[in-house]
Amino acid sequence: MTNFSDPGSVTGLIGLWDFRSGAENKDTGLDDGFAQNGHFHGDAAASGDQMVTDGHGDFFDVTGVDDPFDLKEGTIEVQFTQDAQVGTSPDVVVNRGEFDDKDDEGWFAIKVTKDGKVVVDHYTKDGTVSTLETAPGVVDPGDVINASYSWDAETGAKLTVENVTDGTSQSVETDTKGLTMDIGDNDDESFTFGAREEDDGDYDQFFKGAIDYVAIYDTAEPGGDFIVEGSDNGDLIDAGYTGDPEGDLIDAGDNQTGGDEDLVDAGAGDDTVLAGAADDTVYAGSGDDSVPGDGGDDVIFGDSALGEAGGPDRCAKASSGIRPPTPNGADPIENGDDITGFTQNTGNVDVTFSILDPQSPTVSNIYEDSDQNVAGIDTGGETIDDNSSFESTTNGAGNSESYQLSFSDEVENVAFRVNDIDGDGVVKVFAFDAAGQPIEIELTLGANLTGIDSDGDGEIDGADSNGGYEEDDSPNYSMLVDIPGPVSRIVIEHSQDGGANSGVNITDVYFDAPLPADPEGPGNDTLEGNDGDDLIYGETGDDVISGGTGNDTLYGDDVEAGTPVGPNLIVNGSFEDTSGMNTSVFGFVSPGAMPGWTDANGTQINVHNDERGNLEASDGTNWLDLEGSPGNNRIGQDVAGIEDGQTYLLVFDAGDSEFAADSGPGENLVNVYWGGELIATVDPEQGDMTTFEFEVVGGAGDGSNRLEFEGLGDENNVGAAIDDVQMYLVTDPTGPEGNDTITGGTGADVILGQGGDDSLSGGLGDDSVSGGSGNDELRGNEGNDTLDGGEGDDSMGGAEGDDSLLGGAGADTLTGGSGNDTLDGGVDDDTLNGSSGNDLISDSDGDNLINAGIDGLPDLGFPFVGNSDPDPADDLDTVIAGAGDDTITTGTTMT
Numbered sequence: 001m002t003n004f005s006d007p008g009s010v011t012g013l014i015g016l017w018d019f020r021s022g023a024e025n026k027d028t029g030l031d032d033g034f035a036q037n038g039h040f041h042g043d044a045a046a047s048g049d050q051m052v053t054d055g056h057g058d059f060f061d062v063t064g065v066d067d068p069f070d071l072k073e074g075t076i077e078v079q080f081t082q083d084a085q086v087g088t089s090p091d092v093v094v095n096r097g098e099f100d101d102k103d104d105e106g107w108f109a110i111k112v113t114k115d116g117k118v119v120v121d122h123y124t125k126d127g128t129v130s131t132l133e134t135a136p137g138v139v140d141p142g143d144v145i146n147a148s149y150s151w152d153a154e155t156g157a158k159l160t161v162e163n164v165t166d167g168t169s170q171s172v173e174t175d176t177k178g179l180t181m182d183i184g185d186n187d188d189e190s191f192t193f194g195a196r197e198e199d200d201g202d203y204d205q206f207f208k209g210a211i212d213y214v215a216i217y218d219t220a221e222p223g224g225d226f227i228v229e230g231s232d233n234g235d236l237i238d239a240g241y242t243g244d245p246e247g248d249l250i251d252a253g254d255n256q257t258g259g260d261e262d263l264v265d266a267g268a269g270d271d272t273v274l275a276g277a278a279d280d281t282v283y284a285g286s287g288d289d290s291v292p293g294d295g296g297d298d299v300i301f302g303d304s305a306l307g308e309a310g311g312p313d314r315c316a317k318a319s320s321g322i323r324p325p326t327p328n329g330a331d332p333i334e335n336g337d338d339i340t341g342f343t344q345n346t347g348n349v350d351v352t353f354s355i356l357d358p359q360s361p362t363v364s365n366i367y368e369d370s371d372q373n374v375a376g377i378d379t380g381g382e383t384i385d386d387n388s389s390f391e392s393t394t395n396g397a398g399n400s401e402s403y404q405l406s407f408s409d410e411v412e413n414v415a416f417r418v419n420d421i422d423g424d425g426v427v428k429v430f431a432f433d434a435a436g437q438p439i440e441i442e443l444t445l446g447a448n449l450t451g452i453d454s455d456g457d458g459e460i461d462g463a464d465s466n467g468g469y470e471e472d473d474s475p476n477y478s479m480l481v482d483i484p485g486p487v488s489r490i491v492i493e494h495s496q497d498g499g500a501n502s503g504v505n506i507t508d509v510y511f512d513a514p515l516p517a518d519p520e521g522p523g524n525d526t527l528e529g530n531d532g533d534d535l536i537y538g539e540t541g542d543d544v545i546s547g548g549t550g551n552d553t554l555y556g557d558d559v560e561a562g563t564p565v566g567p568n569l570i571v572n573g574s575f576e577d578t579s580g581m582n583t584s585v586f587g588f589v590s591p592g593a594m595p596g597w598t599d600a601n602g603t604q605i606n607v608h609n610d611e612r613g614n615l616e617a618s619d620g621t622n623w624l625d626l627e628g629s630p631g632n633n634r635i636g637q638d639v640a641g642i643e644d645g646q647t648y649l650l651v652f653d654a655g656d657s658e659f660a661a662d663s664g665p666g667e668n669l670v671n672v673y674w675g676g677e678l679i680a681t682v683d684p685e686q687g688d689m690t691t692f693e694f695e696v697v698g699g700a701g702d703g704s705n706r707l708e709f710e711g712l713g714d715e716n717n718v719g720a721a722i723d724d725v726q727m728y729l730v731t732d733p734t735g736p737e738g739n740d741t742i743t744g745g746t747g748a749d750v751i752l753g754q755g756g757d758d759s760l761s762g763g764l765g766d767d768s769v770s771g772g773s774g775n776d777e778l779r780g781n782e783g784n785d786t787l788d789g790g791e792g793d794d795s796m797g798g799a800e801g802d803d804s805l806l807g808g809a810g811a812d813t814l815t816g817g818s819g820n821d822t823l824d825g826g827v828d829d830d831t832l833n834g835s836s837g838n839d840l841i842s843d844s845d846g847d848n849l850i851n852a853g854i855d856g857l858p859d860l861g862f863p864f865v866g867n868s869d870p871d872p873a874d875d876l877d878t879v880i881a882g883a884g885d886d887t888i889t890t891g892t893t894m895t
Helices: 099-105
Strands: 013-017 038-041 051-054 059-062 073-082 091-096 107-112 118-123 129-133 144-152 156-163 168-174 191-193 196-199 202-204 208-217 263-265 281-283 290-292 299-301 314-322 341-345 350-355 364-368 389-393 400-419 425-432 442-445 449-452 462-465 479-483 487-496 503-507 509-517 526-528 535-537 544-546 553-555 587-591 597-599 604-608 623-625 634-638 647-656 669-674 677-682 689-697 706-712 721-730 741-743 750-752 759-761 768-770 777-779 786-788 795-797 804-806 813-815 822-824 831-833 840-842 849-851 878-880 887-889
Touching: 013 059, 073 091, 073 107, 091 196, 091 208, 099 107, 099 196, 118 144, 118 156, 129 156, 129 168, 168 597, 191 208, 389 400, 400 425, 425 479, 425 503, 442 449, 442 462, 597 604, 634 669, 647 669, 669 689, 677 689, 689 721, 706 721
Parallel strands: 263 281, 281 299, 290 526, 299 535, 526 544, 535 553, 544 741, 553 750, 741 759, 750 768, 759 777, 768 786, 777 795, 786 804, 795 813, 804 822, 813 831, 822 840, 831 849, 840 878, 849 887
Antiparallel strands: 013 208, 038 059, 051 208, 059 191, 073 144, 073 208, 091 107, 091 191, 107 118, 118 129, 144 156, 156 168, 196 202, 314 509, 341 350, 350 400, 364 389, 389 503, 400 479, 400 487, 400 503, 400 509, 425 462, 425 487, 442 479, 449 462, 587 604, 597 634, 604 623, 623 721, 634 706, 647 689, 647 721, 669 677, 669 706
């Protein structure tokens, strides 16, 4: 049994039934504001935090408010274990609606067939039909199966099934549009688990086994975003950290490929990040952070947030909610308190609530603590109070009142509800920017409301009740208000256009307040690569950086412009994972899908490892043929972890058979799409793989972040080849310099101090150490090191080994140490000390002090003077003084 993660850490979860002890029949997914609990029937029961059924008349039904499930997009996820197939018909795990009414009212089911397929049937009220199914054999009795079905009325649907027991998975999808979950006639339950509802109250196709949980989200493909996120406080992010909003964990095998290569966005505050094993990428964020990389080839940013590494100035956002204070100063506010106006500081902005045309006592304005519908209000992660509202009651036909919310600074993403627009109530909402110009608002109306277009622009700006009365929290008389902004002022008009009295409730209002933030947020960080070949950027602040073992690259400040950083965002980009595919004489085949990739038309997918046409894989042993059977493929994947507006580098290899046409209408070409838009057509080389690179922008095109490759050419079962597909974030430099301390440790390290007065030590191994600007201290230590002081008055010591020291600009001090060293002071007045060994010393400019090193014994012996040097060839120095008034001191051997 594998149960659901903490529902409190998952966003968009509007329904969750996980049958845990103490909440066996409870819905604990409450992002819709409702608990739609259920009932066990027959011998169905909760046991061991599972729902258990015997396949004979057992099921669980969900009751309560059904409207939140009438989604145009969403995801249903179920995890189950089948004990045995019941008969020959499919066994239904999840059901919505009545099968006999599917053509008129719609119907939905997730079911298991006798041959081990998972099948999803989706019928809508308007006649749209879709069926998605996996290959046979995905389900074996006793295996834990996770099935996730996502739909979007605008784009289509996708079914992903994972056999948790054996680690295999399959995905199939459709571009059928119009699929929604607005199903049924609302005369009975919302969902049935463990059986099909054939007709009203009549059930069949029972499931035998155990269901761990059923989860429903209000977005397509929810759950983990493969990013372990911290908060704005000082977090300890390690293997025990559970604070990520989507439930992502460290070293839990939950990245996009099922591995431990974690992506961490620690956020603000003084964080400690222990990313653990594998090749991790850590964005430590602002604050004084400690990041030991541990095992693997890690990439660490000292101050950036994800999507902002080396980016431009940006805006932090703080979500805030506003509610009225009590008029008599009591805390908290009391039910029935009169409200006449107030100003509240949210910590980010001042919000003033006022009544524009007071008609009291005709119109009453009070605080109300009755239950409210808060579904769909984006609170930015805050917990909304569903028993808090401002109530306006008109008390008579023709009465009206206008209310205003004004903000001291423009805000964004304003969200609230106006509930209980029943009787003869009418509500209009208007929003204005800082210049007083009207701006766009988005209204979502309940079933018993009619939209109003008061200014004739074709967009609704209000709601008129269709009559009747229901409770304050009824979704039928509720209007969700979303204002993207920026917005400076909001006006809400409430009126009564008939004899039926109107009292409406305005919930707490939430918004994002822009806050200016320093680039990256300076922090004095401690960053350690430890094992592996690590890449570390200290960024702003005075950082302490240690590479540890391995061949590390360590930057004191920012990433260089245009550098691709972070993890490869492409899943199975080398097509080495062929789980669920069938073997063939040339490699592997599958019907329309393989791990990480799907074909837009369901065309067979062919993966080769036979070197057809003299083509060898550029990474691993497999490559993808863009012509299946029959016809060319258009194969792609929705790339996770993409930030809108950020630039990414797409890299892939493409080739063609050496026997294929190299020109003309039948030659093999490749169309490359990003977000549904064609970004390039490439002509691969015959008989060889060529690397292609393109930059793409997150959210471009249709916003899907879908990458696709489409084969062109004769449909002769020999298409172009694709391999080694990769995508990385591309960054730009920014941020102030810092005075950094960097130690390379063991291995051949590359150390770049960049700006500031840095202390740099190569440690063991043959290191390359560059000071950059500033007055730096560079030490090579053991190994044959290369030290470059750059600008500034630098102090450099090669220590042991045959070192190369370049002072560059500034009055530098260079000491070669032991070994045969090369010292070049560069420009300005330098001091060069060769020490022991056969050194080459040069200084092209400046008044320099050069000490080539003094031998302990003379090359020739003289009576009464002492012994001679037994090896006159050692300490054989070469000095090239160059321009300037130099002082040169040498030993007894000099050329």
